[in-house]
Amino acid sequence: xxxxxxxxxxxxxxxxxxxxxxxxxxxxxxxxxxxxxxxxxxxxxxxxxxxxxxxxxxxxxxxxxxxxxxxx
Numbered sequence: 001x002x003x004x005x006x007x008x009x010x011x012x013x014x015x016x017x018x019x020x021x022x023x024x025x026x027x028x029x030x031x032x033x034x035x036x037x038x039x040x041x042x043x044x045x046x047x048x049x050x051x052x053x054x055x056x057x058x059x060x061x062x063x064x065x066x067x068x069x070x071x072x
Contacts, residue, residue, distance in 0.1 A: 014049060014052060
């Protein structure tokens with residue numbers, strides 16, 4: 001899933017709080033951007049948007065009420 005995600009969203013600019021839909025193998029997912037950091041300013045907490053790169057750190061989580069189990 002991560003490879004497909006990278007192919008779809010690499011070099012896209014995203015904003016903190018943005019909700020994005022993503023289809024993978026016939027299943028629709030919604031992810032929320034929770035944090036943005038700008039290269040060279042990682043210690044700054046005021047970045048509102050940033051560009052997805054191949055080095056972007058991604059965490060897949062499911063809400064407790066969704067019934068979805070995330071396995072790696």
